[in-house]
Amino acid sequence: MKQTAIYQKKRVNHSKWFNKWIQSPKWLAGFGIAFLVAILVYVANIFVGELHPANAWGLSYGIGAAVLFVGVMIYSLRRRTMGIRALPRSWIYLQFHVYGGALFLMLMFMHANFQLPNGIITWWLWILSIWIVVSGLIGIVIQKWIPTVLNTGLTTEVHYDRIPTLIEASGVKAKKLVAMSGGLVRDFYAKHLENTFLAPQPRLMYFLDAASSIHKDTQKFDHVRPFLSDDERLRFDELKMIYRTKLEMDAHFTLQRALRWWIFAHAPLSILLIVLLIVHILSFVYY
Ligand code: HEM
Incomplete structure (x- = not known):
């Protein structure tokens, strides 16, 4: 009997988590290897010869970082x-931007022999390099994490620019309901809700777990509800819904704002870094 062998290309079945965070395992592997080589070279350098930013070893790392x-x-x-x-x-x-940027920082540290800088310009170069790379990393986390929180933790969708107007409209609706209610609801509103409808209120907690944070916040309604008449309860439940939606808009505001603004903590300073790097290189070449 003729035997047939079926060869199947081995499919690498990475977990969902891995696929979400790592767009290309090949790039990650390449980065891992380059990083390891850099460490090995540095260790060999320490054993073989002296390291100084201006000697052959230090200059090689500096040139590598600049490239x-x-x-x-x-x-x-x-x-x-x-x-x-x-x-x-x-x-x-x-x-290349992401992995090359991380490697750039490593080579910059090696160029400086993992020591703190001495001059003013070198201090600025050191701080800016760390800042830009760390803010880039934070940006990656924000870009991956926030859409998940928005999609899984919240029940509403809202465009960032419309949030203040929608909150204002919710405030008007809430006020109307409260005007029709008794003293208990009015006191509760004045104490816990009135100010929240004035503007979006960003909170750090929304980054971690927006759904639980909102759920916890709306629990205060449960303390008052049992003491209301059936009629009032209906209005009170509606008020709770409006408040819940307002909190969701706060969460959208917090998260979408981070998504929009992190780049301003990352990209503009790179212009300063370019200028200082040029000054740094020219001052070495000419003096
Ligand atoms: C030498 C270090 C780095 C410099 C000078 C730098 C500079 C910049 C600049 C100028 C931009 C804006 C690009 C544009 O729209 O014109 C940018 C975007 C970005 N950078 Fe960096 N960066 C560096 C390292 C990193 C690192 C290490 C990471 C991540 C680990 C990173 C993540 C990002 C991301 C996610 C964007 C936005 C990409 C997009 O949505 O288009 N950067 N960077």
């Missing part, structure tokens, strides 16, 4: 040339 920096910044150019189809996909530039 990576240029590569990292090319992503910015690619973003402005999205229409040019002949160029590789901008995703590739972003992968």
Whole structure:
């Protein structure tokens, strides 16, 4: 009997978690290898010879960091040339941006022999490099994490720009309901709710668990509800719904704002870093 062998290409079945956070295992592996090589070179350097920012070892690390920096910044150019189809996909530039940026920081530390800087410019270079890379990492976390919280933890969808207007409208609705209610509800409203309808109220807790935070906050309604008449209860439940929606808008405001604004903590300072890097290199070449 003729035997047939069926060869199946082995499919790597990464977990959902892995797929969400790591867009390309190949890039991650490449980064891991490059990072390991950098550590090995540094350790070998310590055993073999002296390390100083201006000797051959230190200069090599510095030049490596500068080359990576240029590569990292090319992503910015690619973003402005999205229409040019002949160029590789901008995703590739972003992968280099992220992993190259992290490696840049490692080489910068190696260039400085993992010591604190001495001069003013070198201090600025040191702080800015750390700031930009760390803010980039935070940006990645924000970009991956926030859409999940928005999709799984909240029941409403709302456009960021409309939030203040919608909160104002909720406040008007809530006021109307309270005007029709008795003293207990009015006191409760004045004590716990009135001020919350004035503006969006961002909270750090929404980053971690928006749904639980909102649920906890609305529990205060349960202390008053048993003491109301059937009629009032209906209005009170409606008030609770309005308040809940307001809290959801607060959560949207907190999370969408972070999604919009983190880039301003990351990208603009890179211009300063470019200028200082040029000054740093020129001052070494000419003095
Ligand atoms: C040398 C270090 C770095 C510099 C100078 C730098 C600079 C920049 C600049 C200028 C932009 C704006 C691009 C544009 O729209 O024109 C940007 C975007 C971005 N950077 Fe960095 N970056 C660095 C490292 C990193 C690292 C290490 C990460 C992550 C670990 C990172 C994550 C990001 C992300 C996620 C974006 C936004 C991508 C997008 O949505 O288009 N960056 N960076």
